[in-house]
Structure formats: structure tokens, C-alpha cells
Amino acid sequence: MLTFSDTELQEYIKEDLPYFDLTTYLQECKDKKANLKVFTREDIVVSSSKEAARIAELLSCKVNFFVSNRTKLTKGETIIEFEGDYNNVHQAYKLVQVLLEYSCKIATQTNKMLMFIKEVNPSCELLTTRKSFPFSKKFCINSILNGGAMPHRLGLSETILFFKQHREIYSSNKEFYQQINKYKKMAPEKKIIVESSCFDDIKALMQYGVDVIQIDKASLDLIEEVIEYKNRYCYENINILAAGGINISNVQEYAKTGVNGIVTSSLYNCGMADLGTKLTIIE
Secondary structure, three states: OOOOOHHHHHHHHHHHOOOOOHHHHHHOOOOOEEEEEEEEOOOEEOOOHHHHHHHHHHOOOEEEEEOOOOOEEOOOOEEEEEEEEHHHHHHHHHHHHHHHHHHHHHHHHHHHHHHHHHHHOOOOEEEEOOOOOOOOHHHHHHHHHHHOOEEOOOOOOOOEEEOHHHHHHOOOHHHHHOOHHHHHHHOOOOOEEEEEOOHHHHHHHHHOOOOEEEEEOOOHHHHHHHHHHHHHOOOOOOEEEEEOOOOOOOHHHHHOOOOOEEEEOHHHHOOOOOEEEEEEEEO
């Protein structure tokens, strides 16, 4: 999985703890130690536990244990336990909990969606778009990886994907089609991906040798028609992706069509896992 540096984690800490904890400062508690456990109130896939543990350590707490990423926990089980000075434990408390709540929810929903896909189409993969929350891409990608998905696009620099807006510079679709082979030669290590929702256009893209066709916001009937055409004319090396408006409630319908991948942004907007904490004063 991805690795977060101490500098990155310190920046996250600084957002919530720019100076000191005013609440515990008022308590003037200098001689108490505390133990904190974060547990789950629902079945989850664990994500960002290593980062949560490191945050506790950066705030001078001792981590007793944490559960590895990708572990499936059931309701009531503990994700992480740490202890230390009462003030330090309180500083780490919400930082750790919130990080885990968001990350575990994304990983859990990702895993659930992937399992739905595999039930009806074992050859189909779950892919996530680059539409993560601003300033949170690394966190979101790490969470979906822990859930078993793959990033569809990490950014503009590592994938080639032509949208309809890219075709505006051409006088016709045919002029664009005639450039496909040139682009394949210019970027021999990359796949040429083109988005389309028109059957005639998709057929032409296949005939001109694109590598991947992303069908956006199309009906199931159109996708099934495309898959049937692809199989009939033996375009085995062309992958078909379904995208646009796909979420956990309808993903199986799209997977059943026989597409190679499901592209979604919905996993970044699935809320927070229901986690609880228990703080105990150590005598």
C-alpha cells in the first residue's frame, strides 16, 4: 500500500492541533495516564491503521497493538489501542478516530462493491476515478486499495483518455480516428482509451484499433450491444469499461453485461464507519 511520511502525518496533526489542547490545558492534569481503544460498531475492512498508530506515536503515546490493513473485523472488535500521558492521549484521540472512520468506510464499501461484481462477473474489476476530494487523493487511493479496487486514473500524467472535449480540435470523427495509430506509436507503453456513448462511434473506434473504450452514462442495452459486437468480431484485445452513475445499488447490473471494468466515483462519498472509543484512566 501507499506510505505516508511523518511530515505528511504531522501536517494532518497540525490541522487539528495547531498549538495545544485548550480543554485538557484547563484541567491541569499532570500526573495521570490513560489508555484508549478504538473499536468498531459494525463489520468493517480495516484501512489506515498503520497511519493511525504512527499518529499516536508522534504524539508521544505508546501503541499496544493495531490490526493490519485489509483485515475484516466484526462489530465490537478493537482496531487500535494506545496509552500515554492523559493530555497526549486526548490529542491523538479524535485524529486517530476520524482518520479510521473515513478510511475504513471507503475500504469497506469498496470491498462490498467488489464482491458484488465478482458474484456475477469474475473477470470484471472495480476501478475508481480521479474525482477524489481535493487535497486527499493519496488518502482516498490508499483506502480503495485496502478495499481491493484499483485506481482508474491517478492523474493526467500517467494515463491517456480522450473525452469528447478532446475531439473539438478535429474537423470530424474520422480525422480523430486517423490519429489513433499515430498516438499508439508516440506512446507505445500506454493504452489509448476513448470515451464514447454512441454505438456507431464505438464500432469505428474498435475498427481503428483503440485499446480501451469507456462507455459513459449509457443504457445497459447499449453496453450489452457493444459487448456482443466485440465478441462477434473477435476484438479480444479491446477492453470495455462502464462508467457514469454506477454505485453499489446498481453495480451488478452493469457487471452482468460482461464489461472488463466498472469505473466509479461513488466510493469517495460513502460516509464514515461507525467506530467508538473507550478511554480508561491508568492508576
